[in-house]
Amino acid sequence: MLRLRTQYDLKPLVIHTNYLVNLASTNPLFLKKSVEAFRGEVERALAVCADYLVLHPGSFRGSDREAGLLQTAAAIAASTQSLDLARGGLTILIENTAGAEFSLGGSFEQVAEVIDRLRGVVPIAACIDTCHTHVAGYDIVTEEGIYQTLQLLDATVGLNNVKVIHCNDAKAARGSKLDRHQHIGKGTIGLEPFRILLNDLRLVHAAFIAETPIDQPGDDRKNVDTLKKLVS
Ligand SMILES: [Zn+2]
Numbered sequence: 001m002l003r004l005r006t007q008y009d010l011k012p013l014v015i016h017t018n019y020l021v022n023l024a025s026t027n028p029l030f031l032k033k034s035v036e037a038f039r040g041e042v043e044r045a046l047a048v049c050a051d052y053l054v055l056h057p058g059s060f061r062g063s064d065r066e067a068g069l070l071q072t073a074a075a076i077a078a079s080t081q082s083l084d085l086a087r088g089g090l091t092i093l094i095e096n097t098a099g100a101e102f103s104l105g106g107s108f109e110q111v112a113e114v115i116d117r118l119r120g121v122v123p124i125a126a127c128i129d130t131c132h133t134h135v136a137g138y139d140i141v142t143e144e145g146i147y148q149t150l151q152l153l154d155a156t157v158g159l160n161n162v163k164v165i166h167c168n169d170a171k172a173a174r175g176s177k178l179d180r181h182q183h184i185g186k187g188t189i190g191l192e193p194f195r196i197l198l199n200d201l202r203l204v205h206a207a208f209i210a211e212t213p214i215d216q217p218g219d220d221r222k223n224v225d226t227l228k229k230l231v232s
Contacts, residue, residue: 005049012051012207014093014164017041023075024058024068024104031075034058038079046088052163052207054093054127057104057114068104073117080122092118093127093163098179099136106136106177108156115161125161128153129211130189130197131168131182137175140193150200159202166211167194167227183212183219184226195230 005013021038025031038055045053055076060068076092085091094114099106105114111126118124130140138152139145153159169187172178185191198208212223 012163013048014052014054014207014209015041015045015048015050017053017055019056021055022058023055023072023079024060024063026060026062031071035075035079038076039083042080042083042085042090042092045090046083046085049088050090052091052093052125052127054095054164056095056097057110059102060104061102065104065110068102069110069113070117072104073114076114076118076124077121085123091123091125091163093125095127095129095166096132096136097129098132098177100177100179106132108153112156112158115157125163126157127164127166128157128162129166129168130193131166131170131187132179134170134174134189135172135176135178137177139174140197141174141189143192143196146193146196150202154202160205162203162206165197165203165206165208167197167208168211169194181212183215184210184223191226191230194227195232198227198231 018037021034022030023034025034041053057072094111096111097103097105105111115124134140138149140149169182169184169189171180171182171187173188184194210223210227214220
């Protein structure tokens, strides 16, 4: 596995957890299944020597946000019991979300809370998605807004804890809570914010990954090329 990763220059190797996993579920059966499924994800990530496993913090429908955050943290701890993530070089990344309705993680504070609760329990850090950040209401369009948003991110999650940035433009307006990814430079975020983020020295340690739509074959390659051209 390591040989193949070297051959294809896959570094870091980032895996996204199945979207059906909801560690904040108030339904005992769904919660049990989610814990089992997430444990399976962790085991497979360890087996392929992945660096990061990205997880959405879940939906608290039927409960309240605070209880949901607590439960997600507890469920991550339960799912990873007796597995040595540190030894396997695996870190779980909590991703910020669009924050619609009952979904947890719509603010940097919520992401930070899950991380803080798991510090010392399991290797844990954050993945920040530009589309989610924008539709959740943060300003990542104006230059001043981007720096303010980065400052907020640093004061909560901490920029050194941001290990992966999902680079996606957005189809929906800032604050709309509508999670619809768009091609880089073609959406409501636009091209310039990505140039600023990609060249910010405080984020040099982070991996930038495009999760843009593939409407036509080759769109993924095009979006990555667009991002690469912005790096100076
Ligand atoms: Zn994402």
